[in-house]
Amino acid sequence: MGLQELGSARYVSLTTFRKDGTPVATPVWAVADGGELYVWTRSDSWKVKRIRNDGRVTLAACDVRGRVEEGASVVEGRARLLDEEGLRRVRRLMSRKYTWQFWVVDVPAALARRGKRPHTAIAVKL
Structure with a gap:
């Protein structure tokens, strides 16, 4: 599985690693660019904290609950946290891919937090 396939998947299982090496998988929205x-x-x-400690990740297409199909390709990558400018760019990319779903999640959260959006963008190089 390559970058474009992962980027077009509805959900991606992002696996990060604890300090002791234990893998922790989480289903996330993702977009390739x-x-x-x-x-x-x-x-x-916690995934942000784990990436801060160790940028090693694995990725696989999954469903909304994080279930990866048996035999699905799993790829390794290196993750890094992005700054505010990177977050704005990723927010634009996500809003194009996930359209109304993105706005249902992002806008009410921003209103509840008085305009503050406590989010981090993560870039993964395969």
Whole structure:
């Protein structure tokens, strides 16, 4: 499975690794652009903390509950956290791919937090 296939999947299982090497998989929205796969998540999530410690990740297409089909391709990658400019770019990419679903999630969250969006964008190079 390559970058374009992962980028077109509805959900991607992003596996990050704890300090002791234990894998932790999470289903996320993802979009491919410019040779990287981008993910958008809350800044206080454990996956952000794990990526800060170790950028090694694995990825596979999955369903909304994170179930990966038996025999599905799993690819390895290197993740990095993006700055505010990167987050704005990823937010635009996500809004194009996920359209109304993105706005149902993002806009009410921003209103509840008085305009603050506590999110982090993650770039993954396969």
